[in-house]
Amino acid sequence: MTPPDAKASAYSWLDEPGQRAHVRRCLCVRRSSCLLACYTAFYLLYVALGALVFSYLEQPAEMILKEQLTRDIQLFLSSYQCVPETALEDLIQEVVIANNRGVSASSNVSTGPNWSFGQSFFFSTTVVTTIGYGHVTPLSEGGKVFCIAFALIGIPLTLVMLSAFVEKLMVLSTAALQWLNGRLGHAHPPLTVRLLHLALVGALVVGLAFLAPAAVFWMLEEGWTFLDSVYYCFISLTTVGLGDYIPGDRPGLTYRALYKLATAGYLLVGLVMMMWLLTVFAEIPQLNFGILFLHQSDETTSDPEKMRLSGPAAAPQYTQQTDSLRADGRPVQQTPSPLEAAPPHGPR
DSSP states (O other), X not given: OOOHHHHHHHTGGGTSTTTSOEEOEETTEEHHHHHHHHHHHHHHHHHHHHHHXXXXXXXXXXXXXXXXXXXXXXXXXXXXXXXXXXXXXXHHHHHHHHHXXXXXXXXXXXXXXXXXXXXXXXXXXXXXXXXXXXXXXXXXXXXXXXXXXXXHHHHHHHHHHHHHXXXXXXXXXXXXXXXXXXXXXXXXXXXXXXXXXXXXXXXXXXXXXXXXXXXXXXXXXXXXXXXXXXXXXXHHHTTOOOOSXXXXXXXXXXXXXXXXXXXXXXXXXXXXXXXXXXXXXXXXXXXXXXXXXXXGGTXXXXXXXXXXXXSOOOOOOOOOOOOOBOTTSOBXXXXXXXXXXXXXXXXX
């Protein structure tokens, strides 16, 4: 057993001035907990303000649409007095339910079957990417069960594939950052160079994933403004997927299946670029304020060993050992460096 004196001396650094870990507190609570509570309050306030703005902007438009619909119903009932109002209400409800399930009741609308291969591929893409527009949903019991199993397996597979492509892009992105550091690092601080790199990547993503595709949708989709097209791209690539704008559902559209396949490909490529932009953003330590909400951000100590253990682990260095031969064929004895030759804990 270890003598008490030896045990006390082994942990005596905890009692030495400047060696004990200090926990930052605010109002007798950990600072990270206070910051997290403040951030949560700010987040809820942000959502509440968003709700107020949406309510202020959308309620008038909703009331105008309701009044117009009420006038149309009254005009229809006055023109066709043989139709009971309750029967018309029941018919409207059936039409709304069918339309919400992706089936149109209008005989003048010919959008083709919802479950052709092109439409089904587009639907499968929106499921595994978690966009989920909701304009077309499985109708059969078997389809609902298969959708659960398909999403359960497909979503992780999609994340793995997208992450792999992002890693490939990060190789090019890191090379570009190193080039910027070589050109601007002597005159600007590292944060400025990283922000410039982030701005360049952001401009590339906005141009290729939002503006250029939005221009294409603006030309192909009748009734879409350029703002509608940008709105669709943003709602889709952020996986919000409201489903109010869906490309390829216009009646009489030729090559609908090919159009749907191309749109599904755009969604996959656009998601890779969005994840790339977010990864570049997360690589900037000064912008990663989420660390402030972790317990480890509260603890400070001047003990070098504790700081080393609590800090990020350094990547191990791997060197390839090769055998060097003399002219006579005998191996050359490698002389170790002073650090390698010295014993790890000093002389015994």
